Amino acid sequence: MERKKTRQVKVGGVLLGGDAKVSIQSMTNTDTRDVEATLNQIRELHIAGCEIIRCAVPDMEAAEALKEICKYSPMPVVADIHFDYRLALEAIEQGVVIITGGPGTGKTTTINTIIKVFENNDQKVVLAAPTGRAAKRMSETSNKEAKTIHRLLEIGFGMDSDDLTFMKNEEDPIDADVVILDEVSMVDIVLMYSLLRAIKSGTRLLIVGDSDQLPSVGAGNVLKDLIDSEVINTVRLNEIFRQAQESMIVVNAHKINKGEPLKLNVKGKDFFFIKKEGDDILQEIVGIVSERLPKFYGVDKLKDIQVLSPMRKGTLGVNNLNIELQKSLNPPNKYKTEEVFSKRTFRVGDKVMQIKNNYTRKWKSEDGSNSGHGIYNGDIGYIYYIDKEKKEIFVIFDSLKIVTYKYDELDELDHSFCTTIHKSQGSEFPIVVIPMAWAPPMLLSRNLLYTAVTRAKKQVVLVGEVKYLEFMIKNNRSNDRYSNLSYKLNKFIKEGLLIK
Numbered sequence: 001m002e003r004k005k006t007r008q009v010k011v012g013g014v015l016l017g018g019d020a021k022v023s024i025q026s027m028t029n030t031d032t033r034d035v036e037a038t039l040n041q042i043r044e045l046h047i048a049g050c051e052i053i054r055c056a057v058p059d060m061e062a063a064e065a066l067k068e069i070c071k072y073s074p075m076p077v078v079a080d081i082h083f084d085y086r087l088a089l090e091a092i093e094q095g096v097v098i099i100t101g102g103p104g105t106g107k108t109t110t111i112n113t114i115i116k117v118f119e120n121n122d123q124k125v126v127l128a129a130p131t132g133r134a135a136k137r138m139s140e141t142s143n144k145e146a147k148t149i150h151r152l153l154e155i156g157f158g159m160d161s162d163d164l165t166f167m168k169n170e171e172d173p174i175d176a177d178v179v180i181l182d183e184v185s186m187v188d189i190v191l192m193y194s195l196l197r198a199i200k201s202g203t204r205l206l207i208v209g210d211s212d213q214l215p216s217v218g219a220g221n222v223l224k225d226l227i228d229s230e231v232i233n234t235v236r237l238n239e240i241f242r243q244a245q246e247s248m249i250v251v252n253a254h255k256i257n258k259g260e261p262l263k264l265n266v267k268g269k270d271f272f273f274i275k276k277e278g279d280d281i282l283q284e285i286v287g288i289v290s291e292r293l294p295k296f297y298g299v300d301k302l303k304d305i306q307v308l309s310p311m312r313k314g315t316l317g318v319n320n321l322n323i324e325l326q327k328s329l330n331p332p333n334k335y336k337t338e339e340v341f342s343k344r345t346f347r348v349g350d351k352v353m354q355i356k357n358n359y360t361r362k363w364k365s366e367d368g369s370n371s372g373h374g375i376y377n378g379d380i381g382y383i384y385y386i387d388k389e390k391k392e393i394f395v396i397f398d399s400l401k402i403v404t405y406k407y408d409e410l411d412e413l414d415h416s417f418c419t420t421i422h423k424s425q426g427s428e429f430p431i432v433v434i435p436m437a438w439a440p441p442m443l444l445s446r447n448l449l450y451t452a453v454t455r456a457k458k459q460v461v462l463v464g465e466v467k468y469l470e471f472m473i474k475n476n477r478s479n480d481r482y483s484n485l486s487y488k489l490n491k492f493i494k495e496g497l498l499i500k
Helices: 035-047 060-072 085-093 107-120 132-142 189-197 222-229 248-258 279-297 318-329 407-412 446-453 466-474 485-494
Strands: 009-011 014-016 025-027 052-057 077-081 096-101 125-129 146-148 155-157 164-166 178-181 204-209 233-237 271-275 305-309 338-341 344-347 351-354 358-364 371-375 380-387 392-397 401-406 413-415 418-420 429-436 456-464
Touching: 035 052, 035 060, 052 060, 060 077, 096 107, 096 222, 107 125, 107 132, 107 178, 107 204, 125 132, 132 146, 204 222, 222 485, 248 271, 248 446, 248 456, 271 466, 279 305, 279 318, 279 429, 279 456, 305 318, 318 413, 318 418, 338 407, 344 380, 371 401, 380 401, 392 407, 401 407, 407 413, 429 446, 429 466, 446 466, 456 466
Parallel strands: 025 052, 052 077, 096 204, 096 233, 125 146, 125 178, 178 204, 271 456, 305 418, 305 429, 429 456
Antiparallel strands: 009 014, 155 164, 338 344, 351 380, 351 413, 358 371, 358 401, 380 392, 392 401
16 A cells, blocks of 8 residues: 655654654653643653653643643644634624533533634733633633622612612713623623613623523522523534543533433543432541542642532531531640530631622732632632731631631631532532432432532542432433513514514
């Protein structure tokens, strides 16, 4: 067989094409963002005779890690970038576009590329998300400031009222050529209405989210209704990229959506099921969170591991799990000040969560060089000082923001050693631990399990009985919200009030 004549190119020190000898190439199956693990695999492949290595680049974090990998790799590195340019063209041409897809399908890479396309065309791009944690994650992945929707709309007090209101509206719209809104499954119909009022004519709107996530806590099911209406152009990202296929978190998340059995306890992977029954489930969760997982993976037991439960009450509900985990993760100590409020013990070192949006609450940095307003529902912090004389508790958020709470303001705080799956929306954690036990059927649903699993970046550990896992996968309980949004959009089109 005659070899096809091709143009010769050079990749690093390796010649390809032309009369060059056939080179041995391979691709890593590690998370490219984990530089150490990826380099270790590259070195092993190099020793085995590999000459060129490919690394998947599904997002900006992986792209940044690739710089370090290229620096220390013993052979040329080729980036396998996950992006379809047609998505950017679609976003540019359309006034409103929805991008939806599950984990590992390239939403982050798509967003980041679209941002660059618009900015290269001198378009002002504004990023927003419904919660503080979601906005922070969006900022980290895009290297561009992202605001909460409330902050973008400039919440404040009206001139003739003591009630909080949005300053941005039709009369004073958002100054942007493009608004990119992430995690839209969490946005309720009232907030979306306020946002749309503040978007001026001619501004492009890119709506991004996973329609299989839990719907918003507030009224409506905006993202699902918009997609179901088929009125707005929707791009569905269905392909799971090669690197993501190596993650059982991603694979199993998609299996959950399809109602298929999961792949459990695959050696060397990131998705595990520990079989326990009754009271043993609680003890197992406390044990793996406080000792086994931190010891085995070298992670911080407070910052890197998050327990998620579908319910608040019961032995494996959030309330009791917080009590038991506090005993193990932050036990009493004569050097740790504590106070008891409404049967809850707040102790220095406790992991806590802000459970209400408070747009006026002040925060400042430890040295006083930086300050601002606003602590939001879902923000996680740590108690670092309790002043019994002044009756104040000091909490530090994001390793920077120090917030003071009076004793009578502690209804805004809850312990977060364990939190509900609903409260975890918009957040990501390195390791997620989830109890699998009896709960009311409405809380043992497929999309609740899907949401919990997709909160994990590196590891999922399920603890309990397999039958409840199987029940959750089969229980495709609908989260219909009878908002009529989809119906009304189509009605407006038929009546000529809306142009598709």
